[in-house]
Amino acid sequence: DIQMTQSPSFVSASVGDRVTITCRASQGIGTWLAWYQQRPGKAPDLLIYVASSLQSGVPSRFSGSGSGTDFTLTITNLQPEDFATYYCQQSSSWPLTFGGGTKVE
């Protein structure tokens, strides 16, 4: 199985900040990586797919980069609605796996 490791687990930030979250795969996954945002009590929402493609309707302050084993989600000009937990997910091979999550608070 491919293990996905996110860091940090928690990020303390303020409105207007730039936040960077890292996701590392235990083996190369090309660009088969998605990012999700989950607000408390809600289902996850897709933000980014194939590492850097922005899902329709997602604000442009969200961006993703990386390939192989190392990936980054960046949020510029953090907004109040961005305080949430973020997860990465690999789709290079079955079983599909998620990172442990990063809470932006």
Added chain:
Amino acid sequence: QLQVQESGPGLVKPSETLSLSCTVAGASISSSNQYWGWVRQPPGKGLEWIGSADYGGTTYYNPSLKSRLTISVDTSSNQVSLKLSSVTAADTAVYYCATYHAVYGWFDPWGQGILVTVSS
């Protein structure tokens, strides 16, 4: 617009079988390149992929659950079912129905989730 919605009991006794259904609306469950499946989230914890199936009967399961798990697709009712046997308290979680698009590797859309508690 494609939507999915979970249904089923919110309380299951230990050692019994957890059974949930997911109704697919706005698209045919027989769509190609789409898998229908489940992701769960224990209270206060992260996301765990349970398994996915396509309309043709191809299934993929989380190895840690495979021995207890059955996911099936009913094209006549546009529903996906989940059966997890011999449950314990560790299976207490919010269970999400989630559509997996194999072309892009993403889960979207998700259902609102259903909390299933395993307790006597």
